[in-house]
Amino acid sequence: MLLNQFLLLAAALFAIGVYGVLARRNGVLVLMSIELILNAVNINLVAFSAVRATVGGEIFALFIIAVAAAEVGVGLAMVLLLYRNRRSIDLAGIDQLRG
Amino acid sequence: MTDLLTLAATTASGLSLGITEGGSWLLRNAWLIPALPALSFLGILFFGKRMPRGGSELGIALVGIAFVLSLLTAAAWIDHRDNFEGEEVHRAVAAAEGHAAEGHATEGHAAGHPSLAVHNTVTWFELNDVTFTAGTLVDGPAVMMLVVVTLVSLLVHVYSTEYVAGDQRYTHFFAFLSLFTASMLLLVVSENTLQLLVSWELVGVCSFVLIGHWWEEKPNSDAALKAFLTNRVGDMGLIVGVTILFFTVGSALPGQFGSFSIAETNALAGAGRLSHTALLVASCCLMAAVMSKSGQFLLHTWLPDAMAGPTPVSALIHAATMVVAGVFMIARMYGVFFEGFSIGGSSINLMALIGGLTTLVGACLAFVQRDIKKVLAYSTISQLGYMVMALGVGAWTAALFHLFTHAFFKACLFLGSGAAAHAVHSFDMKSDMGGLRKHMPHTYRTFVIGSIALAGLPPLAGFWSKDEILVGTGGWGLFGGTGGNGAYTFMLVMGVTTAALTAAYMTRCIYLTFFGEFRGHGTPHESGPRIVVPLWILAGLAIVAGLLNLPKGFPLVPGSLQERFGHFVEPVAAYFPSISHGTPSWSLAIASTLVVLSGIAVAGWYYFVKVEAASKAAGESLTELPDGLTSRYPLAKMGHTFLVQKYYLDHLYTDIIAGGTKGPVAAAAYKVDQDVIDGVVNAAGENAVKAGNLVYHRFDQLVVDGIINTSGRASSGAGGELRKIQTGKVQDYAAILFAAATVLAGILIVIV
């Protein structure tokens, strides 16, 4: 039942991440919450990988860490730009996508 | 009930028709005679205007040749009548014996019958295995008619070159004169009733065109229309009668359901093979045709009006030839009429009655006419009535003989009246004529000869033929009887009365035209030779034609010269009923002559004595006594008015029947058409439109369109609602995304 603990941890992390993405208005915090979600997934992958004794999960996890790094880079750049333009990183004010 | 004797005679080799396919070339090729004037018609129609004499020379030449051919044909017939030794044609009939039902005509071997008619046909068209032929049936009556028609036509052609000279439609006039001659000749040689019907209507249309020759004047075209329409009424009878005969005959022939052949029809009727009822109905129908064409009482009214046409036309068509087509048709189909009306052994029948009435009615009307041509027209009606009456009492030969003599003297009278009118430019005897005997001696003499012949004084033509008719009535029973087919005493009385009336009105006519003083304008002159010569030829014939048929037992000539006309003209053949002949009676001849003389005496006394005296007293040429019967007696005045109004028949026909049909009836029918039938159609259309509107507004617009609009509105509203969730905030979108993913995941879990 070792797997269950990992999965529960991952689910908790995922739920916290989702809460952060949906509820927080600070751009940086949203980015960090996304990281939480991704890492929840990573934990899942590594856990399954360990249980099934294959390396596919770890490879995916590494791949996701790499992508997450790039994503945080781009995300922070966008947040920085937002700040430059609007002097705020409050996401509630950003509704230009509204049709 | 069939006559057993005649039935027996018909069985062995089929029915004897009394015709032959043999005979001399001339008799077999009698179609040439109508063909010549037909050719002349086409020639004049297409080239007449370019000919030096406007086509009249072509007409005269070809009709002249036709006349010569007719004379030769007559000679051939005279030879054929007594000396023919050829084979007779028999016809298979649906008899009780099976072997008789073999189909088509077979050649029999009973050779050497005298008086076989010469029959020659070609196929015209075929329908339903029945062959319809066109051809000629040449026998005594046909040959006689050929001669009469071509002769009178030739004389009228010659006469017309002067009479209508200078007319703007000169060429056209001659073209139709030729066409008429051709049609009439085709009629008299017709071999079957269909051909008879065709030529019958063709002469009618020629009559129409020629009556309306001067169609610029409305009365002329009215008269033409009246003639054509009245004839059309009769033609209706002809069409129906011919149809009935066609099928009735067909019922007696095996393998064929009908036949138009005149010889077959007559032979079967004569042999008692046809239903009497059918024959009676057919005879009545055909009688209607005779009444219109030959101007018999009730349908005679067109004939006096037809005098609107040029006088030569009146002489040719409305006196000598076309109007006797009805008489000829009865003579042709005598087997049918004889059986249908049961002429033998009877004392009255429809035909004799109509003929008798016509002769009286016409003669009475002739008294009150001012127009010389109308006197002659009513006289023609009266004389045609004589002929029909003669046929009705069974005096077939007498009727045709009267037709023959009448053609000459009546044509002579008409042409004479035309000559007089040509000179004074009017037909009105009372206002524009009088005293013409001094100015126009030839016309005067020929007119008088014609009148005497018409009145029937011996030894001129009319006497002999009229006398034969009176004999033929068989009604002279008071002094021992004259034989004949029945005892038609009533017809005899009518005939004798008419004889007196005829003599009287002709006396009146002669007095008004030629005696007294000239009442017109200018000085009339005698016409040229092209008018006078035909007049004299006809007058000569009016004198001698009667001698052709001297009665049997006439003392002055040998027996071989008696009854020549009857011998050669009356068929003695199976297609002709066996009629009996009256015995000539001296007492009747004398009595009728006395009657005629008394008629002349009364009228002569009135005009030549009293009116002449009154004229002298008044110092002007009077036409009637100033204090005559009509002014003294109201009853006489009423009678006079009744006659002047022509028994009010014209009012009945023109105003009530024709006017009624044209006016209220047609208008009512059209109103029904427009208001009722078309009303239904329009109402249907309008209601369809209304229904359409209803559907459109109530259903289409509200329901169908409503659904569409609602769905549109719904989607638009839904869009409006959904629009609200598009906040533009990434987090809201993410929330939706997440919610959707959750729902999908839930579904996945539930289902899987």
Next chain:
Amino acid sequence: MENLLDGWGLTVVTFSPLVGVALMLLIPRYQEDRHKLVALVTSLWVALVAVLLLIEFDIGHTDRLQFAVDRVWIDVISSHYSMGIDGMSLPLILLTVLIVPLCIVYSWNHFPEPHNPKAFLILILILETGMVGTFAAQDLVLFFVFFEVVLLPMFFMIAVWGGPNRRYASLKFFLFTLFGSALMLVSFLALFFLTGAESFVFTDLADAVASHGVSRTAQLWIFGGMFLGFGIKVPMFPFHTWLPDAHTEAPTVGSVILAAVLLKLGTYGFIRIAIPILPEAAVEWAPWIGLLAVIGIIYGALGCLAQTDMKRLIAFSSVAHMGFVMLGIATLTDFGINAAVMGMVAHGLITGMLFFLAGSMKERYHTLEISSLGGLLVQAPRMGWIFGLCAMASLGLPGLAGFWGEFPAILSAYSPANGVPVETFRTFMVIAAVGTVLAAGYLLWLLQRAAFGTPPDEFANDPHITDTSREEWIAWAPMLVLIVAIGVYPNLVFRLSDGAVDASLHQCLKVEASELTAEQARALGCADVYEISVADEHGVDEHAAVGG
């Protein structure tokens, strides 16, 4: 040559006009002369091929379908492209291909407003395809298609080139005919499905009806549907009211085609489809058809007498004349139907000519009000005489074509087919004969008012009133020659039609005929003769023996 005609002749005749139409669509509208030329050449080519067909036509076997083509056309609904002509259709096809070029020649310089020869001529050519196709089709669906093809061009012709009241008239014409067609189509379908026939080809249907037997009631209803469809086209009383309006408003050429050919589609339908396929129902319906026919004769004549407009009068006379045709058909005898074929041809020629004349007079006088006409013979003598000739022909003068349509129809009514009430038809015969008198009445009245007398003052010195022009002569001469030629020698038509009529009637009425032969023979009191012939022959010729 012969083989080519055999397989393709009818197709060429039928569809050549469409080739002409395609060609004309490519030519710009303003090149009017080219349009005229193309149309004329096309119609002449069609006429030429039709004449070749006539020459190659085996006159000894007019009862046989010749130049027949039979291909599967629409397999799903068992419809065939089946064409063929026999002695009944050939005269009508010849009439059609004659009338069309004459109409084109006639309109050469006289296109009615709003001009536009391109459209006008295209419509005429489409009409030709429809008309010829209808007469040649041997399959119900094909027939129906052609029957309907005719409708639209005529609708446009009336609606565009017509008189002042053209919208009403054209719509009436269109809806009336369409109404009939719809019922007709239902009948066709009912016939097909009830009999379970192999295909829509006429002969298949007739065989199917004869062998499988459709219930009598169904036959009567199907015949009724066809009766309405064809009867409206004829037009029979009381479905005739579209005709006077359509004729009055239509342009001259439209009237001519309408009178000469279109009306015949209805009568042709009766003798080609309704009677041969449903003989028993025909016998039942015959008295009613006959009744409507004679009512039409008298009624049409009375209608004529009430008219004040010349063209409308001629239109009404069509009702009367087609009454004679229908009377002939209603007798169900060889005689009557031959008379009907002849009547169709004669009416086509004569009434067509009368409409031509009316058109020419309208062009000259700008009115056809009878009361204001007069003196045509003075101002245009030749035209006046042609008018006289046509009036005489129309009233059924012997020696001209009209007579051979009228008289045999009257004749046949005296002795209708077995099973048809004789007394009733004899009454009809007498009534029809009265109709001939009325016909003379209105035609002569018209002739007198229009042609006789002197011209009224307003036209007396009108230089526009000229005698017959060259185009008119070219267009009229063939028709006049035919009127006289057929009148003198009716065999020209009878020879073609007789065999075909005979064959179609014998096929359908043979059972009744042989049954009643003996009975009738007994009634005639010569049964033994007929029993011999009944025994000898094979049930085909007794029909003739007893007078059908």
